[in-house]
Amino acid sequence: MSVPARDSVPAPETRVAAFPKAKVLPIVAARPKPWRARFVAVGRAVAGKVVPPLIPLLFLLVVWELLCAGPDAALPPPSRVVADTWELITDPFYDRGGLDKGLFWHLFASLQRVLLGYSLAAIGGVAIGTLIGQSQWAMRSLDPLFQVLRTVPPLAWLPLALAAFKSGEPSAIFVIFITAVWPIVINTAVGIRNIPEDYRNVARVLQLNPLEYAVKIMIPAAAPYIFTGLRIGIGLSWLAIVAAEMLIGGVGIGFFIWDAWNSSLISDIIVALIYVGIIGFFLDRSVALVGVLVTRGTATS
Amino acid sequence: MASAYLSIEQVGKSYSRGGATTQVLTDIDLKVDRGEFISIIGHSGCGKSTLLNIVAGLTPVSTGAVLLDNCEVNAPGPDRAVVFQNHSLLPWLTVYDNVRLAVDKVFRGRKTSAERHDWTMHNLDLVQMGHARAKRPSEISGGMKQRVGIARALAMEPKVLLLDEPFGALDALTRAHLQDSVMQIHAGLGNTVMMITHDVDEAVLLSDRIVMMTNGPSARIGEILDVPLERPRRRLDLVADPIYLRCRAAVLKFLYERHRFVEAA
Numbered sequence: 331m332s333v334p335a336r337d338s339v340p341a342p343e344t345r346v347a348a349f350p351k352a353k354v355l356p357i358v359a360a361r362p363k364p365w366r367a368r369f370v371a372v373g374r375a376v377a378g379k380v381v382p383p384l385i386p387l388l389f390l391l392v393v394w395e396l397l398c399a400g401p402d403a404a405l406p407p408p409s410r411v412v413a414d415t416w417e418l419i420t421d422p423f424y425d426r427g428g429l430d431k432g433l434f435w436h437l438f439a440s441l442q443r444v445l446l447g448y449s450l451a452a453i454g455g456v457a458i459g460t461l462i463g464q465s466q467w468a469m470r471s472l473d474p475l476f477q478v479l480r481t482v483p484p485l486a487w488l489p490l491a492l493a494a495f496k497s498g499e500p501s502a503i504f505v506i507f508i509t510a511v512w513p514i515v516i517n518t519a520v521g522i523r524n525i526p527e528d529y530r531n532v533a534r535v536l537q538l539n540p541l542e543y544a545v546k547i548m549i550p551a552a553a554p555y556i557f558t559g560l561r562i563g564i565g566l567s568w569l570a571i572v573a574a575e576m577l578i579g580g581v582g583i584g585f586f587i588w589d590a591w592n593s594s595l596i597s598d599i600i601v602a603l604i605y606v607g608i609i610g611f612f613l614d615r616s617v618a619l620v621g622v623l624v625t626r627g628t629a630t631s
Numbered sequence: 632m633a634s635a636y637l638s639i640e641q642v643g644k645s646y647s648r649g650g651a652t653t654q655v656l657t658d659i660d661l662k663v664d665r666g667e668f669i670s671i672i673g674h675s676g677c678g679k680s681t682l683l684n685i686v687a688g689l690t691p692v693s694t695g696a697v698l699l700d701n702c703e704v705n706a707p708g709p710d711r712a713v714v715f716q717n718h719s720l721l722p723w724l725t726v727y728d729n730v731r732l733a734v735d736k737v738f739r740g741r742k743t744s745a746e747r748h749d750w751t752m753h754n755l756d757l758v759q760m761g762h763a764r765a766k767r768p769s770e771i772s773g774g775m776k777q778r779v780g781i782a783r784a785l786a787m788e789p790k791v792l793l794l795d796e797p798f799g800a801l802d803a804l805t806r807a808h809l810q811d812s813v814m815q816i817h818a819g820l821g822n823t824v825m826m827i828t829h830d831v832d833e834a835v836l837l838s839d840r841i842v843m844m845t846n847g848p849s850a851r852i853g854e855i856l857d858v859p860l861e862r863p864r865r866r867l868d869l870v871a872d873p874i875y876l877r878c879r880a881a882v883l884k885f886l887y888e889r890h891r892f893v894e895a896a
Binding site (some may be wrong): 526529537544 | 787
């Protein structure tokens with residue numbers, strides 16, 4: 331036990347089998363070293379990713395705490411937010427009937443609406459975008475209309491949707507759809523128009539039929555653009571759902587925030603905002619991840 | 632005359648934009664025999680790529696016609712396989728799948744799936760790329776990509792192989808390697824080949840005949856040079872070969888004396 335390098339080797343054996351085994355010794359002794367080094371390296375890499383964002387976060391929390399510490403501050407400091415909303419944070423699954431539910435249920439309801447509206451937008455957007463990208467005439471006839479419509483703010487559609495559907499739920503889904511569909515349409519069209527002439531020529535020499543062309547060349551070639559549109563779309567729908575739910579009511583994170591405001595539960599609002607931010611972040615990342623998996627290898631060669 | 636395998640007859644090409652018409656090619660007449668290796672050389676902008684695209688069917692003719700094996704060419708097809716200048720492999724498919732796509736399309740109904748696999752591998756092996764079949768185009772070098780492009784074209788069993796400056800983007804050593812490969816394949820399979828190039832040595836080394844184009848606009852065939860060198864040709868033996876030197880000098884004279892590139896390059 332005196333020489334550290336020999337620790338891991340069965341001591342009696344080394345002593346008995348003197349010289350020949352002495353050659354093996356350094357290799358055996360060296361094994362723990364890379365393992366330890368790897369552990370340190372991984373730890374360092376993780377710390378390198380985790381520590382930098384933690385520093386400004388801590389700084390912000392401290393500043394916030396100091397600014398709102400006074401008794402007449404308009405907003406609660408972080409310590410009071412945690413104290414006020416402890417039940418909300420620790421038990422997101424409670425359900426006391428009606429609208430008195432845990433945050434999970436509100437977020438779940440909002441996510442359902444977003445996913446439904448967004449899926450419709452993804453399907454419709456890619457289809458219309460393909461049409462515009464493929465056909466010069468579709469482009470000329472539809473593009474001006476879309477350029478005007480896409481500038482209409484999402485919430486401006488809500489009253490019209492309410493009038494048409496006579497119910498809050500489909501109206502909210504329509505607002506999500508109409509918000510998310512434009513970037514998907516426009517990016518898909520650009521992606522399809524930008525398919526290199528070479529790939530089209532390959533398709534022509536091979537005499538691919540339209541279906542084969544779509545599956546083998548068009549969709550893979552335009553996929554990076556399509557996913558850019560899908561990613562912008564999911565971000566916009568998550569932005570729109572909170573505002574729409576504030577107006578239509580019912581279960582949903584938007585209504586939860588509005589309800590908390592009406593009940594002067596400022597701490598609840600802050601917790602809900604943090605959740606909204608985190609979910610939005612994960613939505614964006616998951617679409618991006620799907621994009622990376624699908625378009626693997628599609629980037630320029 | 633009528634028996635020529637590939638026959639380009641009185642072909643002209645002009646582009647119209649607005650009121651202005653640009654004549655690119657005029658009165659191109661060329662007969663190519665089966666198994667012949669033809670190079671087309673000329674300064675950039677002389678319309679040689681346009682000519683190749685016309686034979687490929689990718690560009691329609693304005694006047695005249697192209698006949699291949701007594702059939703008129705008016706659309707692209709796998710009987711005139713093109714090796715594009717920048718390889719044009721589909722980056723989302725592996726090397727194998729790029730070739731297999733062509734094989735599946737051309738031999739569907741004529742070969743079983745196993746036969747198509749064997750044929751794909753056979754063509755990859757022909758260009759010595761069988762080992763990289765699972766790689767994507769982004770993972771292999773420029774020369775290897777071009778090899779796969781050649782394999783894809785060969786796999787279609789084309790009547791004419793069209794090479795559009797196939798080695799232009801490669802470094803000199805890789806280019807020499809690929810030229811040797813193309814010569815070997817041509818000797819083995821006896822394909823009819825039409826190659827666009829701007830490299831004089833390449834043209835003399837590979838071709839049976841060299842078609843020299845005058846400068847555009849309104850380019851035409853200036854001269855056709857026979858290269859009576861014995862095959863198989865070996866790069867090193869040719870360095871001091873009088874026929875080789877004479878042919879090379881003839882092409883150089885044509886390009887740099889009689890038809891100098893006048894515009895600033």
